[in-house]
Amino acid sequence: MMDASIKVDRGADQSILCNVWTNESLASRLNLMSKPLRAFIRVSEDVPVAIEKVLRVMDAATGLVALDLTRTESRLIPIGNKMQIEIKLYDGSSHIIVGRGRVTGFGGITLDT
Numbered sequence: 001m002m003d004a005s006i007k008v009d010r011g012a013d014q015s016i017l018c019n020v021w022t023n024e025s026l027a028s029r030l031n032l033m034s035k036p037l038r039a040f041i042r043v044s045e046d047v048p049v050a051i052e053k054v055l056r057v058m059d060a061a062t063g064l065v066a067l068d069l070t071r072t073e074s075r076l077i078p079i080g081n082k083m084q085i086e087i088k089l090y091d092g093s094s095h096i097i098v099g100r101g102r103v104t105g106f107g108g109i110t111l112d113t
Contacts, residue, residue: 006085006103008069008077016067017058020087020098032060032089039067040086041077041103050076055087077105 006016020037041051051073058064077083087099 005101006067008074008103008105009107010074010077010079010105011071011107012074013071014069014074015056016069018065018067018099020063020065020089032057032063032065036090037065037098038088038090040088041083043081043083045084050083074105077103079105079107081105 006018008014008016020032037055037057039051039053039055040049041053042049051069053067053069053073055065056068058066082102082104085099085101085103086097088095089098
């Protein structure tokens with residue numbers, strides 16, 4: 001996953017699926033067995049993280065993961081605002097950035113009535 005663009009429906013529980021790979025040619029997928037992935041969403045690098053989530057691995061062999069957001073978390077993404085997302089793979093005491101992108105909020109927050 002490089003330079004991803006994710007749309008978040010504000011006020012809704014949702015699972016956003018994406019694939020992570022070891023390189024931009026998409027030829028070599030990461031094997032995610034026993035290597036946790038975490039997503040960090042914030043306005044910019046110099047601002048504290050608004051949302052930090054462990055990604056749910058759907059298919060480790062193919063690199064398919066899900067970013068599961070709750071209603072409360074999806075409300076943190078302002079309408080039309082592009083926040084940054086960074087996905088890191090943790091391997092022991094170090095981490096590798098495997099994806100970056102933008103997150104945009106859309107819709108109202110009336111879905112949770």
